[in-house]
Amino acid sequence: MHFLWASIRKELKRRFNDPWALFMWLAIPATFGLLMSTVMGGGGPRIRALLLVSDLDDSFISQTLPAAFSGGQLADMVEVREIGEIEGKALMEEGGASAHLVIPEGFGDDYLNRRPVDISLSVNPAQRISPRLVRDVLESFLDLGNYLHLVLGDELKAITALDDADDLLSEVTALISADISRKITKVGPFLFPPKIEIVDRTPVPEGRPVSDLLLMFPGVLIMAVFFAGNGMASNYWTEREKGTLGRWLVSPNHMGIFWAGQFVSAMLLLGLVALPILIGGFFYVGIPFEMLIPSLLWLMLAGPLLFAFLMLVQVSAATSNSADVIATLLMFPLLMVGGSFFPTEAMPEWLAPVADFTPNGRILEPLKQYFIGTFGASGLLEALAPVLAATIVLIVLAWLVVRRRLTN
Amino acid sequence: MIEVKDLQKSYGELLAVKGVSFTARKGSVFGLLGPNGAGKSTVISCICGLLKPTAGTVTVNGFDIVGEAKKAKRSLGVVPQELAIYEDFSARDNLAYWGAAYGLKGRELKSRVAYVLERIGLQDRAGELPKNYSGGLKRRLNFGCGLVHEPEILLLDEPTVGVDPQSRERLFNLVKEERDKGTCVLYTTHYMEEAENLCDELAIIDHGKIIAAGTLKDLRAQVGESDIIQLSGTFDPIAVEAAILGLAIDSEILVLSAGTLVLAIEEAAAQLPAVLQAVSSTEAEIRETRLSEPNLESLFLKLTGSELRA
Numbered sequence A: 001m002h003f004l005w006a007s008i009r010k011e012l013k014r015r016f017n018d019p020w021a022l023f024m025w026l027a028i029p030a031t032f033g034l035l036m037s038t039v040m041g042g043g044g045p046r047i048r049a050l051l052l053v054s055d056l057d058d059s060f061i062s063q064t065l066p067a068a069f070s071g072g073q074l075a076d077m078v079e080v081r082e083i084g085e086i087e088g089k090a091l092m093e094e095g096g097a098s099a100h101l102v103i104p105e106g107f108g109d110d111y112l113n114r115r116p117v118d119i120s121l122s123v124n125p126a127q128r129i130s131p132r133l134v135r136d137v138l139e140s141f142l143d144l145g146n147y148l149h150l151v152l153g154d155e156l157k158a159i160t161a162l163d164d165a166d167d168l169l170s171e172v173t174a175l176i177s178a179d180i181s182r183k184i185t186k187v188g189p190f191l192f193p194p195k196i197e198i199v200d201r202t203p204v205p206e207g208r209p210v211s212d213l214l215l216m217f218p219g220v221l222i223m224a225v226f227f228a229g230n231g232m233a234s235n236y237w238t239e240r241e242k243g244t245l246g247r248w249l250v251s252p253n254h255m256g257i258f259w260a261g262q263f264v265s266a267m268l269l270l271g272l273v274a275l276p277i278l279i280g281g282f283f284y285v286g287i288p289f290e291m292l293i294p295s296l297l298w299l300m301l302a303g304p305l306l307f308a309f310l311m312l313v314q315v316s317a318a319t320s321n322s323a324d325v326i327a328t329l330l331m332f333p334l335l336m337v338g339g340s341f342f343p344t345e346a347m348p349e350w351l352a353p354v355a356d357f358t359p360n361g362r363i364l365e366p367l368k369q370y371f372i373g374t375f376g377a378s379g380l381l382e383a384l385a386p387v388l389a390a391t392i393v394l395i396v397l398a399w400l401v402v403r404r405r406l407t408n
Numbered sequence B: 001m002i003e004v005k006d007l008q009k010s011y012g013e014l015l016a017v018k019g020v021s022f023t024a025r026k027g028s029v030f031g032l033l034g035p036n037g038a039g040k041s042t043v044i045s046c047i048c049g050l051l052k053p054t055a056g057t058v059t060v061n062g063f064d065i066v067g068e069a070k071k072a073k074r075s076l077g078v079v080p081q082e083l084a085i086y087e088d089f090s091a092r093d094n095l096a097y098w099g100a101a102y103g104l105k106g107r108e109l110k111s112r113v114a115y116v117l118e119r120i121g122l123q124d125r126a127g128e129l130p131k132n133y134s135g136g137l138k139r140r141l142n143f144g145c146g147l148v149h150e151p152e153i154l155l156l157d158e159p160t161v162g163v164d165p166q167s168r169e170r171l172f173n174l175v176k177e178e179r180d181k182g183t184c185v186l187y188t189t190h191y192m193e194e195a196e197n198l199c200d201e202l203a204i205i206d207h208g209k210i211i212a213a214g215t216l217k218d219l220r221a222q223v224g225e226s227d228i229i230q231l232s233g234t235f236d237p238i239a240v241e242a243a244i245l246g247l248a249i250d251s252e253i254l255v256l257s258a259g260t261l262v263l264a265i266e267e268a269a270a271q272l273p274a275v276l277q278a279v280s281s282t283e284a285e286i287r288e289t290r291l292s293e294p295n296l297e298s299l300f301l302k303l304t305g306s307e308l309r310a
């Protein structure tokens, strides 16, 4: 145990004796992230969801539903297209849209009279984020609608009673809107103190708005983890060529201690490299800081999968040079396919699922979903088990390869 | 104590060690003397458990190095021929780390590290990273790493290669000190002066086989009292052989080729003029003459017909 600790300390101390390498692991992905975010900010590729709406009701109430997507950032991300029900279905079947919302006849009426409201939303399973986004927005919008109904039922009825005369409508709407807001401020706190607050908010989805930056950010983190993991895995050849691995083998210690030391120090170093990027990114992207610790732990516990994968590459290669070449040749395509250079959401449909088969994609995707809000920290925990199992398998394989190669 | 019995080791097709046996004892230095490629390092690697013997056995302090590796390894300290140190880890850290590898800790570890640093003359630069050291300093650190844990058995594989004479003297003293403390030292070298100076017992190894073994005295006896005369130049071997035999002196031709003549001969200094005259009479051209007292070099010459230092 004492020697395991000494081995971990040794790895850390050696890294700190070469702070530049440590810094580069961190600096390259961070720079890349910043560059990409600048490029994207300047009108680069964006995620766009195409929401088809077949409004069979065509009432005032039904028309407010698509309007849920017209505000703020959502307007940039979701394009709403009115379409007939049949055409919409066809287009969905072709995979030409993210989601199709069908508002049935009588929807407005049902809503106003508080009868069960039923709308149908079909989503495109080949796309990941966009349909989710649509559903989330709609759900929260409908929730909002329920509160609205409780407080403002009369005004809503008044609006629907109006004729379609456009000018008049907008004028009256403005008036009534003013009335609504007055009413909320006045009555709200007394009627439904906790709920009015929700009514008062602009109708955006719960959770974070899914921006390009948010989608890019996990990729940058994983890139840093990949680089750092590679740096640490290539330590195998340093140990071999500098003869220290040989010294290790002639010492009376179990090789398990060597591998445990490698694993734990990799874990700590990955955390060390990830932390500054996490903190910087959380500020920059605007992720709440209560997500910092789970994210860091995820990178430290799941990140060693990349280290273990690269370690297996290193120990299987014939020389340190070929190890480096193979590692580099593997790393860049993997980073690309695994969603580090651009998120899976921006990939062609056929390519996106491939990310799941890459070790880095396996670490990136759950973290991204966590950032987006698909699941909480417990979701990360669930995703961790198979990653850890794979890590252990890879390390044991590397160990066996080394044993076979070095003592014959 | 190290006992090596009928040790064989092959690298694929190449049989590098062909049945080597010897015993190295507590409190003495056992030398393994041989030219490049003789198989010295391979033997060392088999003893310390880095390589698995192809055949034969190695026991270290009574423990089989294959079957009871952990127990056997515990008493070993190894100074490999190739440097085995972390270059990005200070000398002090290196020593402390390898000490910890053998279970040293706390105050004991600290005092051992300080002691070894002083003995290898690195105390003033202990905090520096070895990558900034000269080759000789790295060697000294490599040496220190092998004995920081006070092993009962020390395997030294050509520890003085590339070390300046002063440091070499220092390392010799360290080895002798360890021996006097009761350590069993196995020392490989291709410098016969080192072997003569340091070793209590010796084995001369060539092409993976021990060709002579015993104490220094035993080996000297094998060379006999003959001195060595060594001539280089251009010779006609048949004519030269006839001329030497015609001298009717007590001599033995060890090597005779178109470029070299080596003779074992008693009272060489007195006989040299006659030898030179006889060789010259064959119209040979003599470019260099060397005369030496009986030593391991001459034994090696005698046994193998070639020089130790190729």
Ligand SMILES: Nc1ncnc2c1ncn2[C@@H]1O[C@H](COP(=O)(O)OP(=O)(O)OP(=O)(O)O)[C@@H](O)[C@H]1O
Residues within 6 Å of the ligand: B011, B014, B016, B034, B035, B036, B037, B038, B039, B040, B041, B042, B043, B081, B190
């Ligand atoms: N890893 C290896 N693979 C194949 N052949 C090897 C290997 N190591 C050594 N040999 C061969 O085995 C023989 C013995 O080598 P070894 O290193 O034991 O000699 P040595 O006596 O230590 O020589 P030196 O004085 O040069 O260190 C040589 O012919 C060498 O080429």
Ligand SMILES: [Mg+2]
Residues within 6 Å of the ligand: B040, B041, B042, B081, B157, B158
């Ligand atoms: Mg050698």
